[in-house]
Amino acid sequence: MKKIHIIGIVVIAVALAVIVSTISSSSTYAPFSTALQHSGKTYHVVGKVNLKKEFIYNPEINANVFGFYLIDNEGAEKKVMYNGTKPQDFERSEQIVVVGKMDGDEFHASQVLMKCPSKYNGNAQDQMKTIGSAS
Amino acid sequence: METQYLGEHLGFGQFGNILLIISFVASLLSAFAYLFKVIRKADQDAWLRLGRIAFAFHGVAVIGIVALIYYLIQLHYFEYHYVWQHSSSILPTKYMWACLWEGQEGSFLIWTFWHVVLCSVIRWKGGEWEAPVMLFMMMIQVFLASMLLGLEFGHIKIGSNPFILLRNHESFANLPFIHMPDYLSKIKDGRGLNPLLQNYWMVIHPPTLFLGFASTAIPFAFAMAGLVTGKVKEWVKPALPWAYFSVGILGVGILMGGAWAYEALSFGGFWAWDPVENASLVPWLTMVGAAHVMLINKKNGTSLLSTFILTTVSFVLVLYSTFLTRSGILGETSVHAFTDLGMTGQLILYMVYFLVLSLVLIIYNWKKLKAPEEDEKVSSREFWIFMGMLVLVISAVQITITTSIPVINKMFDTKMAPPADAIDFYNSWQLPLAVVISILIAIGQYFKWRESDMKVVLKKLSLSFIIAIIIAGVFEYIFRFPRFQHVFLLFSSIWAFTSNLDYLIRVIKGKINYSGSSIAHMGIALILLGALISNAEKQVISRNVLNIDLGKDFPNAENILLYQHDTLAMGEYYLSYKGKEKDGVNIYYEIEYFKANHTTGQLEKVFSLKPIVQINERMGNVSEPATAHFFNKDIYTHITYADLDEKPTTEESEEYKKPKEYTIKTGDTLTTSNSLVVYEGLNKTIDKKELFLGDEDLAVGAQFRVIDVNKKNYTTQPVFIIKGTSTFTKESEIKELGLKFAFSKIIPEENKILISIAEKKTNSKEFVIMKAIIFPQINILWTGCILMMLGSFIAVRKRILDLKDN
Numbered sequence: 001m002k003k004i005h006i007i008g009i010v011v012i013a014v015a016l017a018v019i020v021s022t023i024s025s026s027s028t029y030a031p032f033s034t035a036l037q038h039s040g041k042t043y044h045v046v047g048k049v050n051l052k053k054e055f056i057y058n059p060e061i062n063a064n065v066f067g068f069y070l071i072d073n074e075g076a077e078k079k080v081m082y083n084g085t086k087p088q089d090f091e092r093s094e095q096i097v098v099v100g101k102m103d104g105d106e107f108h109a110s111q112v113l114m115k116c117p118s119k120y121n122g123n124a125q126d127q128m129k130t131i132g133s134a135s
Numbered sequence: 136m137e138t139q140y141l142g143e144h145l146g147f148g149q150f151g152n153i154l155l156i157i158s159f160v161a162s163l164l165s166a167f168a169y170l171f172k173v174i175r176k177a178d179q180d181a182w183l184r185l186g187r188i189a190f191a192f193h194g195v196a197v198i199g200i201v202a203l204i205y206y207l208i209q210l211h212y213f214e215y216h217y218v219w220q221h222s223s224s225i226l227p228t229k230y231m232w233a234c235l236w237e238g239q240e241g242s243f244l245i246w247t248f249w250h251v252v253l254c255s256v257i258r259w260k261g262g263e264w265e266a267p268v269m270l271f272m273m274m275i276q277v278f279l280a281s282m283l284l285g286l287e288f289g290h291i292k293i294g295s296n297p298f299i300l301l302r303n304h305e306s307f308a309n310l311p312f313i314h315m316p317d318y319l320s321k322i323k324d325g326r327g328l329n330p331l332l333q334n335y336w337m338v339i340h341p342p343t344l345f346l347g348f349a350s351t352a353i354p355f356a357f358a359m360a361g362l363v364t365g366k367v368k369e370w371v372k373p374a375l376p377w378a379y380f381s382v383g384i385l386g387v388g389i390l391m392g393g394a395w396a397y398e399a400l401s402f403g404g405f406w407a408w409d410p411v412e413n414a415s416l417v418p419w420l421t422m423v424g425a426a427h428v429m430l431i432n433k434k435n436g437t438s439l440l441s442t443f444i445l446t447t448v449s450f451v452l453v454l455y456s457t458f459l460t461r462s463g464i465l466g467e468t469s470v471h472a473f474t475d476l477g478m479t480g481q482l483i484l485y486m487v488y489f490l491v492l493s494l495v496l497i498i499y500n501w502k503k504l505k506a507p508e509e510d511e512k513v514s515s516r517e518f519w520i521f522m523g524m525l526v527l528v529i530s531a532v533q534i535t536i537t538t539s540i541p542v543i544n545k546m547f548d549t550k551m552a553p554p555a556d557a558i559d560f561y562n563s564w565q566l567p568l569a570v571v572i573s574i575l576i577a578i579g580q581y582f583k584w585r586e587s588d589m590k591v592v593l594k595k596l597s598l599s600f601i602i603a604i605i606i607a608g609v610f611e612y613i614f615r616f617p618r619f620q621h622v623f624l625l626f627s628s629i630w631a632f633t634s635n636l637d638y639l640i641r642v643i644k645g646k647i648n649y650s651g652s653s654i655a656h657m658g659i660a661l662i663l664l665g666a667l668i669s670n671a672e673k674q675v676i677s678r679n680v681l682n683i684d685l686g687k688d689f690p691n692a693e694n695i696l697l698y699q700h701d702t703l704a705m706g707e708y709y710l711s712y713k714g715k716e717k718d719g720v721n722i723y724y725e726i727e728y729f730k731a732n733h734t735t736g737q738l739e740k741v742f743s744l745k746p747i748v749q750i751n752e753r754m755g756n757v758s759e760p761a762t763a764h765f766f767n768k769d770i771y772t773h774i775t776y777a778d779l780d781e782k783p784t785t786e787e788s789e790e791y792k793k794p795k796e797y798t799i800k801t802g803d804t805l806t807t808s809n810s811l812v813v814y815e816g817l818n819k820t821i822d823k824k825e826l827f828l829g830d831e832d833l834a835v836g837a838q839f840r841v842i843d844v845n846k847k848n849y850t851t852q853p854v855f856i857i858k859g860t861s862t863f864t865k866e867s868e869i870k871e872l873g874l875k876f877a878f879s880k881i882i883p884e885e886n887k888i889l890i891s892i893a894e895k896k897t898n899s900k901e902f903v904i905m906k907a908i909i910f911p912q913i914n915i916l917w918t919g920c921i922l923m924m925l926g927s928f929i930a931v932r933k934r935i936l937d938l939k940d941n
Contacts, residue, residue, distance in 0.1 A: 002510050003510060003518075004510065007525065011525050011528070011529065018533045018536060019536060021564070022537050023551070025554045026552060026553065026554055027555045028550050028551060028552055029550040029551075029552045030550065042555040044552035044553075044555075056806075058807075058808060059776060059904050060696060060844065061809075061810075061844065063695060063696045063776065063904045064692050084775075085694045085776040086776050088776070089756040099552075099555050110555065110556075111555075
C-alpha cells in the first residue's frame with residue numbers, strides 16, 4: 001500500500017468525524033412542547049415576542065437577566081429568561097430565536113437572536129413606513 | 136392616457152438599460168468568438184479580433200454602468216429605486232461609494248467590474264493563453280451580467296435591474312400616491328445608507344473582498360484553459376502569480392472585514408465564525424491549498440489532479456458563498472445576510488454549470504492527468520506541502536458543513552440548528568488543525584524538493600525550535616493559558632514564526648526576491664498567535680460582583696451597571712460614566728478610565744472612551760463599541776443597554792410615575808427599579824380606631840418587606856378598607872426609596888390580592904450598562920496581517936519575474 005492511500009484513508013476518516021460531530025453537536029429547531037418533554041436539552045425555539053406583556057428587566061438590580069414572553073410557532077406562550085442585557089430595540093423585533101432549555105415552566109436562554117425589521121434590503125412594509133413619515 | 140410624471144430624469148435609466156444589454160450581449164459574443172478561436176483551425180485571427188472587440192464593448196459598458204449609478208447617487212435622483220434605497224441627500228461624499236455596493240445589484244456590479252479589470256490584464260499580457268482563458272472569463276461574465284438584467288418571463292425572473300424606477304418597483308407599484316404625477320415632490324429624501332455601514336472600513340473592505348472573489352476566477356480559468364487546449368501542465372506556471380495574488384488580496388479582504396467587525400460591531404472580537412465570514416474564509420483556505428499544489432506541480436510535475444480540483448473548488452465555493460449570503464437561506468443564523476432577491480435559482484444554475492463543465496473537462500482529459508507511479512518521499516518538501524493542503528481542506532470541510540446546516544435543512548427537510556455554542560464548536564475543531572498547520576509552516580521550507588537528508592533538516596530546525604520553546608515558556612509564564620491546546624498552539628505558532636525568520640536570515644540571507652514565502656508564513660504565524668492570545672486571554676473586566684446567584688443556566692455576569700458620576704473599580708481601572716451627548720443619529724456615552732496613583736492615593740484619568748448607541752431606523756438601535764489602543768493591549772468598551780428615555784433633570788422632583796399593578800399571593804417577590812419587594816401576607820389586626828373606623832367596617836393590611844440594593848430592609852403596610860358598600864385604600868410610602876404602595880382589592884377565591892406600586896421619577900438615575908474587555912497583544916495579529924500581505928505580493932512579483940526570465 002502506498003503512503004498516499006494511507007493518507008487518503010486518514011483524510012476520509014477525519015471528514016467522517018467532522019460530519020458525525022456536526023450532527024451530534026447540532027441543536028434542533030423545536031417548539032416549546034418538545035423542549036418541555038426533554039427539559040435539560042438545548043433547543044432553538046423560533047417565535048414572536050408577546051409585546052402585550054411586560055418585559056422583565058431591572059438593570060439596577062441585575063443587568064444580566066432579561067425576561068419576556070415568547071409565543072412559539074405552535075401558539076404556546078412561555079416565559080423566557082435570558083442571561084444577558086435587554087437587546088437594543090427589542091420592542092421592534094418581529095421574529096426571534098431563543099437558544100436554551102426549559103427549566104420548570106420557564107425557558108432559560110443563553111442566546112437571543114433577533115431578526116431585525118429589515119436587513120440590508122428592507123421589505124415593502126418597512127419602506128412604506130419610511131415614505132409615510134417622509135411625506 | 137399615460138400619466139406624465141413630473142421631475143423625473145428618465146434618460147439616464149434608459150441609457151443604463153442599454154449599457155446593461157450591451158454588457159450582456161457583448162460578453163456572450165466575446166465568449167463565442169474566443170471559443171471559435173480556440174477550437175477552430177480556420178479564421179483564427181478574425182475570431183480573436185471579434186473576441187477582443189466584443190470584450191472592449193463589454194468592459195466599456197460595465198464601467199459605464201458603475202459610473203452612471205455613482206452619478207445618479209451623487210445627483211440624488213430618487214426616482215431610481217436603487218438610489219432611493221441606498222443613499223440620501225445628507226450623506227457625506229466619502230460614503231457615496233459605499234452606497235454603490237450596499238445593495239446586491241451593486242455588489243454584483245463591483246464583482247463584474249473587477250473581472251473586467253483582471254481580464255484586461257489577460258487581454259494584453261496573456262499571450263498564447265489569452266484566448267482560452269478569456270473564453271472562460273467571458274462565460275463567467277455572461278452569468279454575472281445576466282444577474283443585472285432584470286428581465287421577467289412569466290414567473291421566471293432573470294437578474295435584478297439596478298436602474299428600476301421607484302414607481303415600478305414591486306414594493307411601490309401598488310401604492311396610490313406613487314401614481315400621482317407629482318409623486319417625486321413627496322419623496323423628500325432617500326432611505327439612506329445604513330448608518331452601521333458608514334464607516335471607513337466599509338468604503339475599502341467590500342471592494343477589496345470582491346477583488347479577492349474576482350481573483351479566484353483567474354486560476355480557475357487558466358486550469359480550464361489548460362484542459363480545453365490539452366496543455367494540461369503548461370497552464371500552471373502563468374497561473375501561479377494569479378493564485379498568489381488571489382491568496383493575498385482575498386486574505387486582506389477577509390481581515391479587513393474582521394477589522395470592521397472589531398471596530399464597529401458589537402461581537403466583542405474580530406472573528407465570530409459568522410456564516411458570512413465563514414463563506415469568505417473557506418474559498419481562501421482552498422485557494423491557499425491550490426496555490427501550494429500548483430507550486431508542487433511546477434517544481435516536479437506531481438499533484439496535477441489536485442491543482443484542477445482545488446482551483447475549481449475555490450471558484451465554485453466563491454459562488455456558493457454568494458449563494459449562501461444572497462439567497463436568504465441563512466435566515467436567522469447570521470447577523471448580516473442579504474434577503475432574497477429571487478435570484479436563488481440563477482445562482483444555483485451558475486454553480487452547477489461551472490462544476491459540471493469542470494468535471495466534464497477533467498474526465499475528458501483523464502488519461503493525461505493520471506498521477507505518475509512514483510511515490511513522493513517523506514523527506515521531500517512536496518510531501519509536507521501536500522499534507523498541509525490536506526489539513527486546509529479538512530478545515531474547509533468542517534467550516535462548510537457547519538455553516539451549511541440551513542442548506543442541509545432545506546435539502547433534507549430536517550430541523551437541525553447550529554450548535555448552541557457555535558464559536559466553541561468551531562474552535563474545538565479549528566484549533567488542533569491550526570496547531571498542525573503551524574508546525575507544517577515551521578518545518579516545510581527546510582525540506583528540499585524531491586528528497587532531503589533528515590539529519591540536516593533536523594539540525595537546521597533545532598535553533599528555531601529551542602528559541603520558540605523559550606519564548607513560548609515566557610508567554611505561558613505571563614498568561615497561564617486555560618487549556619493545554621492553547622499551549623500547543625502558542626508553541627507551534629511561535630515556532631512557525633522563529634523558523635521562518637531563521638530561514639529568511641540564514642538560508643535566504645535576506646534576498647528580497649526569495650523572501651515572499653518566509654514573510655507570508657511569518658505573517659500567518661503571527662495572525663494565529665495574536666488570535667490565540669487576544670481571544671484565550673481576553674479579560675472581561677466589567678464583572679458583575681453583586682452577590683445574586685443566577686443559577687447554573689446563567690453564568691453570564693459580564694455586563695455592569697454604571698450610574699452617572701459614580702465610579703466603579705474594574706480590573707486595574709476605575710470607570711466613571713461622565714455623561715452623554717447626541718450628535719445626529721449617534722448618542723455618545725463618555726466613559727472615563729482612571730488609574731490609582733499609589734504615591735498620591737489619587738485617581739488619575741488615563742483616557743476616556745465614547746462608545747455609541749446609534750438610533751438606526753433600518754437595523755434597530757445598534758451599539759458601536761469604542762476601543763482604546765495600546766501597544767500591548769486594546770481596551771474595548773461597549774454599551775449593552777441604555778435607557779433612551781429622557782430623565783427629569785432636577786433631583787428634587789416629587790413627581791411619581793404611573794403606578795404599576797400586580798396580582799400577588801403570599802411569598803411573591805416583585806422588583807422595582809431600586810429594590811426587591813416581598814409580600815409576606817395579610818395583617819388582619821389593624822387598629823381601626825386609628826383610622827376612625829367603626830367595628831362593623833373592615834380593614835386589612837398587606838405586609839411588605841422591601842430590600843434595597845445595599846441589602847437594607849424596610850417594612851411597609853398599605854391598608855385595604857371596606858366601609859359599608861364602598862372600598863378604600865390607605866397608601867403607604869417608603870420615603871427613602873421613593874416608593875408608594877396601594878392595596879386595592881382582595882381576590883379570596885384565588886387567595887390573591889391586587890396591589891399597585893408607584894415610583895418616584897427620580898428613582899431611575901441616569902445609567903448605562905456596559906461591557907469592558909481587555910484584548911491583550913492584539914497588535915501581534917494586525918502585524919501578522921501586514922506581513923502576510925507583504926509576503927504574498929513579494930511572491931507574486933517573484934513569479935512574474937520568473938515568467939519574464941523564460
